[in-house]
Amino acid sequence: MKSYLLVTGLLFALLALVHFVRTAVEWSRLTSDPWFVLEGPGIGVFAGCLCLWAGWLFRATRSH
Secondary structure (H helix, E strand, C coil), X not given: CHHHHHHHHHHHHHHHXXXXXXXXXXXXXXXXXXXXXXXXXXXXXXXXXXXXXXXXXXXXHHCC
């Protein structure tokens, strides 16, 4: 279970990082394309939350 949480957390961290970089590079699209908020930063924030959750679960399973 711990290895699954570690791999999942790292994948979500990578996904969040890619979407945050994409948002920074394509910042001008926020004014012209209102759906970009969901595609770029929205997915990045959601993936970041899932990464934090996986890290919290990983720490919780380490103590047992």
